[in-house]
Amino acid sequence: MSAPADDTPVVEFTDATLALGDRTLWQDLNLAVHPGEFIAVLGPNGSGKTTLLRAVLGQVPLTSGTLTLHGRLGYVPQQHADDSDAMALRGRDLVGFGVDGASWGIGWRGRRERAARVDAAIAEVGATAFAEQPLGLLSGGEQQRLRIAQALTDDPAVLLCDEPLSSLDLRNQRVVVDLLDARRRARDTAILFVTHEINPVLPYVDRVLYLVDGRFRIGTVAEVMNSATLSELYGSHVEVAEVAGRLVVIGGDTDAGHHHCDDQGQS
Numbered sequence: 001m002s003a004p005a006d007d008t009p010v011v012e013f014t015d016a017t018l019a020l021g022d023r024t025l026w027q028d029l030n031l032a033v034h035p036g037e038f039i040a041v042l043g044p045n046g047s048g049k050t051t052l053l054r055a056v057l058g059q060v061p062l063t064s065g066t067l068t069l070h071g072r073l074g075y076v077p078q079q080h081a082d083d084s085d086a087m088a089l090r091g092r093d094l095v096g097f098g099v100d101g102a103s104w105g106i107g108w109r110g111r112r113e114r115a116a117r118v119d120a121a122i123a124e125v126g127a128t129a130f131a132e133q134p135l136g137l138l139s140g141g142e143q144q145r146l147r148i149a150q151a152l153t154d155d156p157a158v159l160l161c162d163e164p165l166s167s168l169d170l171r172n173q174r175v176v177v178d179l180l181d182a183r184r185r186a187r188d189t190a191i192l193f194v195t196h197e198i199n200p201v202l203p204y205v206d207r208v209l210y211l212v213d214g215r216f217r218i219g220t221v222a223e224v225m226n227s228a229t230l231s232e233l234y235g236s237h238v239e240v241a242e243v244a245g246r247l248v249v250i251g252g253d254t255d256a257g258h259h260h261c262d263d264q265g266q267s
């Protein structure tokens with residue numbers, strides 16, 4: 001059991017500031033991520049979304065304030081072709097990296113347990129049928145399922161997801177989001193989801209953390225994703241419209257290329 005039975009936050013930033021060189025990415029951040037919560041982290045390029053995940057992973061120290069973790073972390077990266085290993089590695093090898101990579105030479109019992117954890121994670125994401133194939137022969141969506149399986153092998157209390165839908169078609173985006181949501185519901189796993197595009201996850205998002213140029217807002221979708229709040233955050237006029245159940249954000253720091261339309265990276 002990695003997730004606490006109570007509502008103790010799995011990740012908690014308290015008065016946290018992170019500055020890199022002379023740039024402050026955020027200041028006085030207070031954010032408690034609770035078990036089972038789905039938090040979307042939004043903001044233009046370079047606003048510090050990935051760095052926030054790296055801070056949670058312990059790769060970047062806070063400049064001030066504290067970060068408290070309760071439970072294990074799982075990490076789901078972007079889909080990308082890994083040319084060097086794609087044909088040499090099978091799907092299940094990738095998942096196996098999620099189990100302690102240093103555990104070779106652990107004896108038969110350890111090896112059996114390791115295999116059982118890998119099998120369980122592969123089954124959880126519905127990848128049993130293709131897990132023995134070389135990664136290079138699998139589609140982007142199949143590879144992303146296996147990356148989620150890798151993140152699940154350690155029974156995480158929180159999944160840190162860095163644009164896991166990028167370069168996936170709409171059908172595969174839905175498959176990946178549904179897998180994450182199913183895990184969240186089954187095990188109360190919290191999800192910290194960095195994305196440029198809120199619409200694919202809109203039905204699942206409990207709160208949004210929106211970063212812009214050293215400032216931020218935290219709240220429900222309704223509280224943050226509106227014209228008044230985003231205009232204040234960007235310091236220029238931003239229009240948020242709801243079109244057929246989707247959010248379209250127009251304006252803001254257009255140089256940063258931030259836009260919520262599916263097929264447009266630039267405003």
Ligand SMILES: Nc1ncnc2c1ncn2[C@@H]1O[C@H](COP(=O)(O)OP(=O)(O)OP(=O)(O)O)[C@@H](O)[C@H]1O
Nearest residue numbers: 020021023025043044045046047048049050051052
């Ligand atoms: N180790 C570092 N030292 C100095 N600057 C850094 C370091 N790591 C990241 N940065 C800078 O911090 C800023 C935030 O980067 P980050 O990758 O977190 O942004 P992001 O919001 O994830 O952007 P994108 O949407 O483009 O992925 C960028 O300007 C980046 O160049």
